[in-house]
Amino acid sequence: MATVLAIETSCDETAVAIVKNRHVMSSIVSSQIAIHRQYGGVVPEVASRQHVETVNQAIAQSLTDAKLDWSEVDAIAATCAPGLVGALLVGLTAAKTLALVHQKPLIGVHHLEGHIYASYLTDPTLEPPFLCLLVSGGHTSLIYVKECGIYEILGQTRDDAAGEAFDKVARLLNLGYPGGPILDRLAAEGNPKAFPLPEGKVSRPEGGFHRYDSSFSGLKTAVLRLTQTLQQEGQPLPVNDIAASFQATVAKALTKRAIACALDYGLDTIVVGGGVAANSGLRQHLQAAASQHNLRVLFPPMKFCTDNAAMIGCAAAEHFEKGHISPLTLGAQSRLPVSDVMTLYRSSANSHSAN
Ligand code: KG4
Ligand code: ZN
Numbered sequence: 001m002a003t004v005l006a007i008e009t010s011c012d013e014t015a016v017a018i019v020k021n022r023h024v025m026s027s028i029v030s031s032q033i034a035i036h037r038q039y040g041g042v043v044p045e046v047a048s049r050q051h052v053e054t055v056n057q058a059i060a061q062s063l064t065d066a067k068l069d070w071s072e073v074d075a076i077a078a079t080c081a082p083g084l085v086g087a088l089l090v091g092l093t094a095a096k097t098l099a100l101v102h103q104k105p106l107i108g109v110h111h112l113e114g115h116i117y118a119s120y121l122t123d124p125t126l127e128p129p130f131l132c133l134l135v136s137g138g139h140t141s142l143i144y145v146k147e148c149g150i151y152e153i154l155g156q157t158r159d160d161a162a163g164e165a166f167d168k169v170a171r172l173l174n175l176g177y178p179g180g181p182i183l184d185r186l187a188a189e190g191n192p193k194a195f196p197l198p199e200g201k202v203s204r205p206e207g208g209f210h211r212y213d214s215s216f217s218g219l220k221t222a223v224l225r226l227t228q229t230l231q232q233e234g235q236p237l238p239v240n241d242i243a244a245s246f247q248a249t250v251a252k253a254l255t256k257r258a259i260a261c262a263l264d265y266g267l268d269t270i271v272v273g274g275g276v277a278a279n280s281g282l283r284q285h286l287q288a289a290a291s292q293h294n295l296r297v298l299f300p301p302m303k304f305c306t307d308n309a310a311m312i313g314c315a316a317a318e319h320f321e322k323g324h325i326s327p328l329t330l331g332a333q334s335r336l337p338v339s340d341v342m343t344l345y346r347s348s349a350n351s352h353s354a355n
Contacts, residue, residue, distance in 0.1 A: 002074045002320045005062060006099070006313030007055065009091030010083025011137070012042045013306070014054040018066040018073070019313030020319075022124035026065035027303075027310045028058045035040040037177050041167070048086035055094050062309075070102045075141045076157045077316030080108035080344065081333035082138075083198075090334035096328055107316040108326040108344040110336060111307075112136075115273035116145060118311035119316070126298065131267045135282070137163035137178070140254075142212050142261045143338060145271070148318045149345075151338045154261055155212025156204050162250055162276045165216035169223050169246055171210030173239055184279050191245030192281075197222050197249040199256075211260045214253055219246070250276075251285040259289050263314035269296045278305035319345065 001019045008015040017027040032050045036042045038313060054316035057087050063069065078095035080088060092108070104281040115133045131154075132143040140162045158169065163180055170179025174304075175186070200215035223246055230237055254276075262270050270290060290297045304311055319325075324345035 001071060002317045003068070004075045004077050004107070004313045004316045004320060005059070006077040006109070006309045006316055007091035007095050008079045008111075008114070008307060008309040008312045009055065009087050010079045011087060011307060012036055012047050013308070014051045014058055015307060015309035016055070016058040016062040018062050018068060018311035018315045019310055019317055021317050022120045022314055023312045024121060024313075026062045027308060028061050028065070029308050030054045030058055030318030033178065039298040040177050042084070044084045044086055045079045047084055051087055051090035055090055056322075058097070059094065073102070073104060075103070075105045075107050075316065075320045077107040077109050077312055079111045079114065079312050080330055081110055081336035083111055083332075083334065084299075085332050085334050091331070092332050094171035094329075099195050099308070099328065105320065105325045106330065107319050108132060109312045109315050109319070110338055110344065112139060112141070112143075112338040113149075113151070113315045113341055114271075115317040116143065116151075116271065118273050119271040119298045120299055121304050122301055123309060124309060126269075126271070129267060130269035130271050131258065131265065132271045132273055133254060133286075134273045135254060136161040136270060137161060138322070139274065140214055141338070142258060144265060144267070148322060149188045149324065150344045151341060153337065153339055154265070155210070155214070155257060158213055158215045159217040160220060162214075162216060162254065162284045163274065165220055165250060166276065168220050168289040172220075172224050172227065173237070173242065174251040175239070178275075180275060182270050183351065184281070186240050186243035187247040190238070190242070192244040192248035194241035195226055195301045197245055197266065199249060199253045211264070212256060212257050216243055216250070219249060231323060234309040238274075247279065247281040248285075251279065253279040253332075254282060255285045255289045257284065259293060259295065260339065262295055268294070269298065273300060273305075275306040277310055292332060297305060
């Protein structure tokens with residue numbers, strides 16, 4: 001059983017965790033949300049500086065909480081792509097340094113692969129193949145998970161990501177940042193059928209609509225127009241009803257595509273990952289629709305939906321078991337398709353040395 005210390009600094013959480021295979025020994029998440037809230041979104045340079053301030057203390061705390069010392073850690077992992085490069089470099093550089101000093105292998109992890117692996121923390125017996133609906137602040141993808149490191153992207157958003165749509169709608173309603181959890185809370189008090197909103201279909205050049213791709217920018221614009229119309233009429237904004245109608249539209253759009261994709265590809269399990277996996281509307285819609293088709297749906301534990309290092313450690317532990325080790329020259333990359341995960345590892349499948 002591999003024990004991995006993992007660092008995640010791709011965006012606005014400084015996170016460190018120790019994972020023994022698919023079990024979390026410790027997990028520290030230091031959120032920068034309060035700092036970025038005043039700007040209405042993440043400011044990259046502020047994020048990097050904050051990671052520098054926090055990462056060393058989080059590493060020490062993760063070992064204390066897990067009651068482990070360095071001799072009991074088999075490998076050091078860090079998210080190396082995709083994300084804010086300055087932010088990624090803080091965690092990656094810390095991981096490389098620890099790997100060198102303690103003579104441990106380095107394992108770079110793709111952030112989205114981490115989100116896929118978050119559901120292994122719900123069910124450690126989960127095995128591919130399955131479909132992953134990945135819905136975060138930066139991505140909305142349907143991913144065919146074939147085996148560890150082997151992923152095929154079957155569908156994605158053509159514009160805004162699902163989480164981004166939540167954040168933008170919350171911003172235009174002056175509700176604050178990040179928008180997802182706020183809208184989720186308000187939606188619970190509203191009527192999801194109050195306002196019909198467009199689902200955002202993607203046309204295909206040959207006619208008809210794309211079965212798996214999604215689009216959320218039209219939906220965001222529709223919410224903007226709706227609020228402007230209501231404001232012009234001088235009515236108080238029915239924020240709860242708008243939140244509920246918006247959330248139901250997103251949940252239905254994602255559910256429809258995920259179910260179609262799973263059925264078309266003969267996959268009987270849908271695993272959800274990313275911050276929007278915490279959304280109660282999506283959880284209810286998807287669960288209900290999946291059970292009608294005898295499909296299994298798996299969500300990560302709530303605390304591992306949004307960014308954390310436990311999911312990174314979980315992915316890294318499996319790569320380590322398979323002999324997938326990264327070179328110390330590994331760089332941070334702002335973009336990297338999840339289908340290119342295996343470019344992060346050396347071709348040699350049985351070397352566990354640190355360089
Ligand atoms: O996965 P994540 O923590 O970071 C990225 O990798 O992007 O996802 C953050 C996103 C934000 O857009 C946030 O508004 C959204 O996830 N989010 C939610 C909920 N909790 C977080 N969206 C809808 N409902 C929620 N409960
Ligand atoms: Zn994320």
